[in-house]
Amino acid sequence: MYISDDELLARVTKVLCSRRRESASPITLGSTFADLGLDSLDTLSLLFDTETEFGVTLPEAEAFSSRTIGCLLLLVRASLEAGEPVAADSVPSTLVVVA
Amino acid sequence: MIPHRVVVTGLGVVSGAGSTVERFWQNVTGGSSGAATITAVDPAMLGRTMAVEVPDGELGPLGALASSSMDRFAMFAMLAGAQAVTSAQLPDDVPWGERSAACTGTSVGGQSTQDRSFKELYGKATARVHPLTLPRAMSNAGAAHLSIRYGITGPTLTFATACAASNYAIGHAFWMLRMGVIDRAIAGGSEAPFSYGNLKAWEALHALDPRSCRPFSADRGGTILGEGAGMLVLETLEAAQQRNASIHAEIVGFGMTSDAHHLTQPSSDGAARAMRAALADASLPPSEIGYINAHGTGTHANDKSEAEAIRSVFGAASHVPAVSSTKAVHGHGQGATGGFEAIATILALRDSCLPPTANVLGAAADCPIDLIVGAARRTSAHSALSNTFAFGGMNAVLAFSRWNRQ
Numbered sequence: 001m002y003i004s005d006d007e008l009l010a011r012v013t014k015v016l017c018s019r020r021r022e023s024a025s026p027i028t029l030g031s032t033f034a035d036l037g038l039d040s041l042d043t044l045s046l047l048f049d050t051e052t053e054f055g056v057t058l059p060e061a062e063a064f065s066s067r068t069i070g071c072l073l074l075l076v077r078a079s080l081e082a083g084e085p086v087a088a089d090s091v092p093s094t095l096v097v098v099a
Numbered sequence: 100m101i102p103h104r105v106v107v108t109g110l111g112v113v114s115g116a117g118s119t120v121e122r123f124w125q126n127v128t129g130g131s132s133g134a135a136t137i138t139a140v141d142p143a144m145l146g147r148t149m150a151v152e153v154p155d156g157e158l159g160p161l162g163a164l165a166s167s168s169m170d171r172f173a174m175f176a177m178l179a180g181a182q183a184v185t186s187a188q189l190p191d192d193v194p195w196g197e198r199s200a201a202c203t204g205t206s207v208g209g210q211s212t213q214d215r216s217f218k219e220l221y222g223k224a225t226a227r228v229h230p231l232t233l234p235r236a237m238s239n240a241g242a243a244h245l246s247i248r249y250g251i252t253g254p255t256l257t258f259a260t261a262c263a264a265s266n267y268a269i270g271h272a273f274w275m276l277r278m279g280v281i282d283r284a285i286a287g288g289s290e291a292p293f294s295y296g297n298l299k300a301w302e303a304l305h306a307l308d309p310r311s312c313r314p315f316s317a318d319r320g321g322t323i324l325g326e327g328a329g330m331l332v333l334e335t336l337e338a339a340q341q342r343n344a345s346i347h348a349e350i351v352g353f354g355m356t357s358d359a360h361h362l363t364q365p366s367s368d369g370a371a372r373a374m375r376a377a378l379a380d381a382s383l384p385p386s387e388i389g390y391i392n393a394h395g396t397g398t399h400a401n402d403k404s405e406a407e408a409i410r411s412v413f414g415a416a417s418h419v420p421a422v423s424s425t426k427a428v429h430g431h432g433q434g435a436t437g438g439f440e441a442i443a444t445i446l447a448l449r450d451s452c453l454p455p456t457a458n459v460l461g462a463a464a465d466c467p468i469d470l471i472v473g474a475a476r477r478t479s480a481h482s483a484l485s486n487t488f489a490f491g492g493m494n495a496v497l498a499f500s501r502w503n504r505q
Contacts, residue, residue: 044231
């Protein structure tokens with residue numbers, strides 16, 4: 001299953017907005033996590049929620065060293081291509097851990 | 100050191116009997132119970148289905164945020180805390196600083212978060228849990244969020260003393276204020292007990308009534324659980340007067356004892372000693388107490404033991420103060436219940452109106468007390484006690500006095 005860059009960004013944006021208190025500043029590929037007001041705990045949550053959204057497991061070291069949305073999307077893309085891509089709406093509900 | 104007098108300047112409540120102080124008080128004085136068939140868990144999976152839930156529609160924007168970033172019990176603490184700060188007419192954008200405290204109580208903290216997360220994990224549907232699982236589940240999350248929100252950089256404490264937790268929190272805040280350690284505090288408790296696992300645990304204790312909560316009644320059969328938060332803003336009298344704050348009541352005493360007896364069976368001796376300790380702390384003789392907001396859970400064991408304790412402290416029937424339990428209205432909020440009941444006690448003194456015990460026609464023979472039933476009762480009571488007793492044999496009693504600007 002191919003997912004376009006625009007869709008990747010849209011789905012990560014949705015993940016981000018679900019946890020933000022106020023309206024998000026514009027989210028672009030170049031946005032850093034710091035630009036978006038994410039602290040370390042927020043970043044952990046973003047990585048977790050992104051994995052859940054796409055049904056992938058991101059490589060830990062690379063994921064933790066990511067600093068921009070663009071970098072995160074590259075990791076998602078690589079994980080999707082390396083494994084079996086799973087659309088969010090096809091993830092069994094039991095796999096979606098809602099904290 | 101001359102002890103400071105301590106006054107209540109702010110009230111906040113989120114409950115299934117009202118999520119404003121006005122609505123809550125209207126339902127409490129009207130004896131209008133918020134109990135209904137539970138919605139948080141499929142009632143078909145439960146043996147006891149009645150609960151006093153906070154409708155999601157009353158939670159506002161924080162409710163949506165809470166579903167992702169904080170457990171429901173912490174959200175309740177924040178909502179009631181914000182109400183209390185607004186009620187105290189304090190600015191919400193000025194940090195309170197080191198001369199302030201946040202003291203909260205809870206019985207089971209963020210157990211709903213654990214219940215959901217670990218269900219997936221133990222069911223092997225996933226091998227991981229969300230990174231916010233611990234920060235959401237920790238019992239001090241409510242106090243932590245309040246501290247962060249209001250810039251409270253002095254003591255931030257959480258008491259996990261089960262169904263007496265709120266009174267421990269309020270009592271310790273009171274003592275810190277009286278000793279001059281701080282000038283202002285947010286204190287109370289919150290609870291969100293409605294997860295499948297926790298409800299099953301309550302069912303296993305056979306402590307829940309299938310129909311309603313009927314405290315001190317001959318046909319009582321157990322309690323009904325409630326959720327929410329009750330929070331007070333407490334200040335030294337000097338601090339309150341300096342900013343010309345409105346004062347709801349004075350908090351004058353706090354007593355705490357342990358039964359050292361049994362994990363779940365109450366001891367009338369422990370309860371009586373807690374009431375005596377609160378009276379001694381307040382320098383009040385028993386004859387000055389005109390009202391007791393009882394722990395009154397509606398269980399056979401608690402109500403009989405508490406009635407015995409009241410008679411033990413106050414003596415002959417003619418000296419026993421009027422008693423009511425408001426739990427039939429707001430439910431047994433466990434760690435939050437002392438917060439609910441402190442507010443009911445404060446408003447009873449402020450408005451000269453003692454709330455009735457809902458769902459009850461009269462006191463049982465094994466509970467020989469002056470139980471207020473039917474309609475609210477007018478009062479000239481100057482002082483009152485609010486009792487809370489917890490599993491584990493922990494007893495905490497607060498004493499309040501009417502504020503007369505004396």
